Amino acid sequence: MSTVSAERLAKVFVEVADTLVDEFDLIEFLQMLTDRVAGLVEDSTAGLLLADHNGYLQFMAASDENTKLLELFQPQNQEGPCLDAYRTAAPVINTDLRGAGPRWPRFAPHAAVGYRSVHAFPLRLRSEVIGAMGVFGTDVGDFDDTDAQIVQALTDVAAIGLLQRRAVSRGEILTEQLQGALNSRIIIEQAKGAIAQAHNVDVDVAFALIRAYARRSNRRLSDVANLVVNDLRSLPELAAPDPR
Numbered sequence: 001m002s003t004v005s006a007e008r009l010a011k012v013f014v015e016v017a018d019t020l021v022d023e024f025d026l027i028e029f030l031q032m033l034t035d036r037v038a039g040l041v042e043d044s045t046a047g048l049l050l051a052d053h054n055g056y057l058q059f060m061a062a063s064d065e066n067t068k069l070l071e072l073f074q075p076q077n078q079e080g081p082c083l084d085a086y087r088t089a090a091p092v093i094n095t096d097l098r099g100a101g102p103r104w105p106r107f108a109p110h111a112a113v114g115y116r117s118v119h120a121f122p123l124r125l126r127s128e129v130i131g132a133m134g135v136f137g138t139d140v141g142d143f144d145d146t147d148a149q150i151v152q153a154l155t156d157v158a159a160i161g162l163l164q165r166r167a168v169s170r171g172e173i174l175t176e177q178l179q180g181a182l183n184s185r186i187i188i189e190q191a192k193g194a195i196a197q198a199h200n201v202d203v204d205v206a207f208a209l210i211r212a213y214a215r216r217s218n219r220r221l222s223d224v225a226n227l228v229v230n231d232l233r234s235l236p237e238l239a240a241p242d243p244r
Helices: 006-017 026-040 065-077 081-088 107-111 145-168 174-199 203-216 221-234
Strands: 044-051 057-062 092-096 117-125 128-137
Touching (some): 006 026, 006 145, 026 145, 026 174, 026 203, 026 221, 044 065, 057 081, 057 128, 057 174, 081 092, 081 117, 117 145, 128 145, 174 203
Antiparallel strands (some): 044 057, 044 128, 092 117, 117 128
16 A cells, blocks of 8 residues: 555545535545545455444444444454454554454454454544544555554544534534434445345445435435435436346
């Protein structure tokens, strides 16, 4: 990743920093963040967990379905790199999953089926940690110091942006935003299944179709997902499979 152009990195940082728009969509923002990190690191995927008001990590976004399952596995089994990064506020870098059994006896063999390495980065602002991002790769030692610093900086910028929104929103609390996003996440998962069935595609493709429609129609991702679940006929572009 250290070969990524400065121009591309600058563009990604601008996207991640832009949380103060009027129509801010938390889930779309977190999805964009995982997509961009996965795109920066060759042959990798990324997923993100945020802490709820009780301090428990909850799945929020992933660059693909397999990574979503790995992120869900960690809080369900109370072990894994994202939990470590969240609890310690320190990144986990270049961990070989094949040798990580003693550290994560349930998670490591599960993740090693599809990946060789894992990294995790806390979303933090000074002493406040609000979540963690996991990055899964097919090679060991694929992060150098510069790569790790770049991804940590991206997650820090995202955390600052989310916490800044809490500060400037009148009476709006981040945990309330998160709960609303968690509720929306359930609807989005249902919508992915509905579109996957309607179009006979896998859920990653279905999610891409939903996101693309939301962008074209300038609607919130959660609003489109709600219509898919409750009134798919009102969205003819999504309801009918692509004739090609």
